Amino acid sequence: MIRSYDFRRAWSQTFVVLAALSAALCVAILFYMVSYVFVQGISYINLDFFTKSPAPLGESGGGAVPSLIGSLLMLGLATVLGVPVGLGVGILVAEYASPRLGAAIRFVADVLAGVPSIVIGIFVFELIVVRQGHFSGWAGSVALAIIMLPIVARASEEMLKLVPISQREAALALGITRWRSITNVVLPAAMGGLMTAALLATARAAGETAPLLFTSLGNRFTTTNINEPMDSLPVHIYRYAIGPYDQWHQEAWASAFFLIMIVLLINVLARWAAGRQRGGTR
Amino acid sequence: MLNFKLVSGRTAAGRTNRLAMGDWFFRSAMYACGLALLAVTALLVVELARGARPSIVEFGFGFLGGTTWDPVREIFGALPLVYGTILASLVGLLIAVPVSIGTAIFLAELSPQWLRRPASALIEVIAAIPSVILGLWGLFVLVPIVREVVQPVLGDNLGFIPLFDGPRFGVGVLSAGLILAIMIVPIVTAVIRDVLLAVPNSQREAMLALGATRWEVISEAVIPYARSGMVGAIILGLGRAMGETMAVTMVIGNGFQITPSLFEPTHTIASAIASEFAEATTELYIAALIEAALILMVISLLVNIIARLLVGTLVRIPSTVRE
DSSP states (O other): OOOOHHHHHHHHHHHHHHHHHHHHHHHHHHHHHHHHHHHHHHHHOOHHHHHOOBOOTTOOOBOOHHHHHHHHHHHHHHHHHHHHHHHHHHHIIIIISOHHHHHHHHHHHHHHHHSOHHHHHHHHIIIIIHHHSSOOHHHHHHHHHHHHHHHHHHHHHHHHHHSOHHHHHHHHHTTOOHHHHIIIIIHHHTHHHHHHHHHHHHHHHHTOOHHHHTTTOOOSSOOOOTTSOOOOHHHHHHHHHHSSOHHHHHHHHHHHHHHHHHHHHHHHHHHHHHHHHHHHHO | OHHHHHHHHHHHHHHHHHHHHHHHHHHHHHHHHHHHHHHHHHHHHHHHHHHHHHHHHHHTTHHHHOOOEETTTTEEOSHHHHHHHHHHHHHHHHHHHHHHHHHHHIIIIISOHHHHHHHHHHHHHHHHSOHHHHHHHIIIIIHHHIIIIIHHHHHHHHTTSGGGOSOOOSOSHHHHHHHHHHHHHHHHHHHHHHHHHTSOHHHHHHHHHTTOOHHHIIIIIIHHHHHHHHHHHHHHHHHHHHHOOHHHHHHSBOOOOOOSOSSSOBOOHHHHHHHHGGGOOSHHHHHHHHHHHHHHHHHHHHHHHHHHHHHTTTSOOOTTSOO
16 A cells, blocks of 8 residues: 555654653653652651651651661661672672673572562561561561662673773783782772662662561661661551551651652662763773 | 792792782682572572472462462462462553553654653653552552542443453552553663664664655664564563562452452452461461462563563663662
């Protein structure tokens, strides 16, 4: 069938407009969602949020101190556990492993990254909570670290591979050892990208709820003892959102506002760090 | 002369040894990290299988085909959960795929250069929003919209189709599918965009030289070239949808029956675990939920592997977008 040029052009324009509209739809939904959380959150957040424990039922006021402290501690511990190991895997694949071993490790990292986070939670429940006999911040941290591990591993490998091979050769030509060339030349050159990897993994872990439900469980009271059940912002949001009380819902919005701010902030930082690497090595 | 040789030989050897030691330690440490990754993954499978054992022993292969999930009588069949998982994921895909393809085409082929990066970054921000916050938004914004607007319109006009016949609570498969659609758009879009960008320009130029319009270039020369990668991206989205937990748990409404209706409250595997695990008191109930987790892991593993094979080595799945 021969179609006129006018028809073909109109047909083409239609699809161009449709494609542009779907992109606009995505951005619009994002803005609607984020602005909704902001508007709701700002109206319910106050100083008490940062200074008080949740109020007993029926009393007004109260804050989210146990969740804030719990999230901070578990996230810190997870970062200490997950990032170095992830970076090690990245270095192994980028610098040492044979192509075949590298492909195998990358495959396993991809597999682990694809495991649903709720399954990680069940795994750590079996691994630690059942053996210990009680829920703990430890278990929560380990679950978050397992979430972070493959993210850091894959991203840091990519970043290390961006460092030109000539820099490694230059370092080796000066007679320093392989590991010194990695720690003193390759890692500093990739620093921006590695920061990005660590930050993205942290942002991801900061928002995770499912792996914490059956590991750190949650706690109405403030504790800094990592061996006790611990509250966290995401779990706090979940419990208060599905609870029946309006005041709980308001608390959930306030926590959601704070959490989304933190997560978006870390993401912006991560992108900024990535930009620095690009500027630095090319 | 002899003396000099001896001294220099000894020091050089000693130095080389020490340097080699450092290298050896560092390399071993890196290998240990790799081993840790493998160990965690292996342990994951072992621990889940161990936890699921009572259920595997009790129900055997019948677990997968069993249509009853009844904690009171302790009869557990995973079919309602598997069915709910697939149904909710398909609804999510059905909504997300056209939008993702459109957005990816816009980003890769049509958008002006200055808009490309900020627009891509914005869409990837959706992926950064924690699942529980999407669930909160879904529960208090999306579910009321579905209940007041979407369900009455669909139910009144298309209620003769079993899909759109059922209770109009708002919570249910439809809401879960909508939330899932929002969650998987970023990953599907990002991968399709990269697949499209990997199509060689000669494809486009050849088509343009024949006098094709913009859409003809895309539909005749770009998409056929990128087809397998696009299918891979969609399957990747499917894997992501099936494993998604919190947002789905908050809007799917909790139910254990197999129904064709999209309005009915149901469960996915992940949402059943999230909302039931804390209440599971008997050993068998816990084991059944763990076996469900094992099934979920196997399914998402298979889906991920298929997707990665399709996307291939041409495009690396961007690590900035979570799965």
